[in-house]
Amino acid sequence: KNICNFLLFLPQLSQKCTSDLKHSLKFLLTETSGETNFPEFEGTATVDNIEIGHCDNINVKAKPKQDWEMVRQHPTHIDWYTHNCVKTQHILKANLNDLKQHLNQTEGLHVLQRMNGCEWDDESNKVTGFIQYGYDGEDLLTLDLQTKTWITPKAQADVKKYLGETDKRGTDLMKAFLVSECPDLLQTYVRSEKSFLQRTERPSVSFLQKTPSSPVCCHATGFYPDRADLFWRKDGEEIHEGVEKGQILPNHDGTFQMSSELNVSLIRHEDWRRYDCVFQLSGLTEDIVSTLDKTQIQTNWGKIVNFIGPVVGGAAGVVLLLVISGVLYCCWRNRNGGKQGNHTQSFQI
Numbered sequence: 001k002n003i004c005n006f007l008l009f010l011p012q013l014s015q016k017c018t019s020d021l022k023h024s025l026k027f028l029l030t031e032t033s034g035e036t037n038f039p040e041f042e043g044t045a046t047v048d049n050i051e052i053g054h055c056d057n058i059n060v061k062a063k064p065k066q067d068w069e070m071v072r073q074h075p076t077h078i079d080w081y082t083h084n085c086v087k088t089q090h091i092l093k094a095n096l097n098d099l100k101q102h103l104n105q106t107e108g109l110h111v112l113q114r115m116n117g118c119e120w121d122d123e124s125n126k127v128t129g130f131i132q133y134g135y136d137g138e139d140l141l142t143l144d145l146q147t148k149t150w151i152t153p154k155a156q157a158d159v160k161k162y163l164g165e166t167d168k169r170g171t172d173l174m175k176a177f178l179v180s181e182c183p184d185l186l187q188t189y190v191r192s193e194k195s196f197l198q199r200t201e202r203p204s205v206s207f208l209q210k211t212p213s214s215p216v217c218c219h220a221t222g223f224y225p226d227r228a229d230l231f232w233r234k235d236g237e238e239i240h241e242g243v244e245k246g247q248i249l250p251n252h253d254g255t256f257q258m259s260s261e262l263n264v265s266l267i268r269h270e271d272w273r274r275y276d277c278v279f280q281l282s283g284l285t286e287d288i289v290s291t292l293d294k295t296q297i298q299t300n301w302g303k304i305v306n307f308i309g310p311v312v313g314g315a316a317g318v319v320l321l322l323v324i325s326g327v328l329y330c331c332w333r334n335r336n337g338g339k340q341g342n343h344t345q346s347f348q349i
Contacts, residue, residue, distance in 0.1 A: 023048055023119065023197070025045070025047055026115060026116075027115065027117055028045075029115070030042045031093055032096075032109065032110070032112075033097075033109070040056075041093065042054070047190075049256075050066065051250070052064065052189075053078070057089055068196075070192045070193070099135065110135070111136055112135055113134040113135075114132070115131070115134075116129075116132070116178060118130070118182035120186050122187075122190065129145050129175065140152065196254075199224060200281065200284060202223065202288070203279060204221060205218065205279055206218075207290070207297040209298070215265075216261065216292065218260050220258055220288075223255060223279075224254065225283065226256045227281070227282035228256070228281045230279050232262050233276045235274050238278075243261065244261040246259040246260060269294075273293065277290045
């Protein structure tokens with residue numbers, strides 16, 4: 001089995017261009033058992049969906065992913081992440097072993113995930129915490145912070161005790177972390193890196209097509225923030241028929257990319273110019289509009305023609321980028337919430 005088939009429960013990145021000023025701090029944790037090319041344990045911290053730190057069972061020391069002032073001025077901050085990563089790895093490993101025994105699934109590849117964190121609206125000052133578990137790609141356990149009640153599917157109602165979530169003190173500690181310490185840390189990040197997190201970067205937009213009969217993909221990359229939308233229009237009106245919209249995906253440099261495909265098989269050649277690809281980004285006052293034009297399509301079956309905008313690495317690079325991004329999306333796709341682990345009553349990230 002491909003491990004990517006399992007890693008599907010994490011919250012979906014927003015696709016709509018909105019004006020809200022919510023910020024998020026998320027801790028994404030994955031423990032696997034069985035044969036896989038992935039590390040047994042991986043932990044990632046993100047701010048506004050930008051990876052800021054990573055650790056795994058091979059590279060135990062947490063590694064910063066951004067050259068942020070807070071990390072430079074406070075090197076012990078990385079030690080805090082390292083300490084929590086090591087502790088959480090042992091907890092999730094024990095959780096997964098207990099869960100497999102309970103479900104009589106001791107053989108094969110299995111994946112336990114946890115995501116916890118918080119959101120902060122810097123206009124209303126509203127704070128929201130979340131924690132959620134997933135097992136083999138399915139939602140497993142979610143904490144309702146209002147009632148401090150763990151919610152789980154009926155078929156797995158007794159799973160809480162195998163994740164160490166039956167202890168009231170542990171639940172209280174987790175809630176305190178999610179609604180107090182986590183927002184404080186998030187606000188520190190946002191204020192110290194305001195120029196980075198509140199910047200606006202325009203994308204390059206290109207048309208891509210695999211074969212002459214394939215859909216035309218409108219691909220936008222290099223934009224920031226991730227509050228964006230990409231859609232097709234005909235005669236100035238948004239269309240949905242024949243359109244397949246992709247998710248917003250992260251780039252390695254802290255920017256984002258997304259794509260939207262249009263089935264052109266039934267469109268007459270003379271009607272192509274009636275279709276536009278429209279990109280909208282929070283922070284930009286004007287839409288980026290690209291009219292469908294065969295001479296502007298980048299292909300991988302023949303000569304590479306003109307671009308609408310520069311794309312990294314030419315046709316092969318774009319195809320490779322899309323393949324890699326698709327794998328990352330499979331493995332870290334998001335849906336709603338956050339999660340925690342067992343065997344100690346504490347608030348480890």
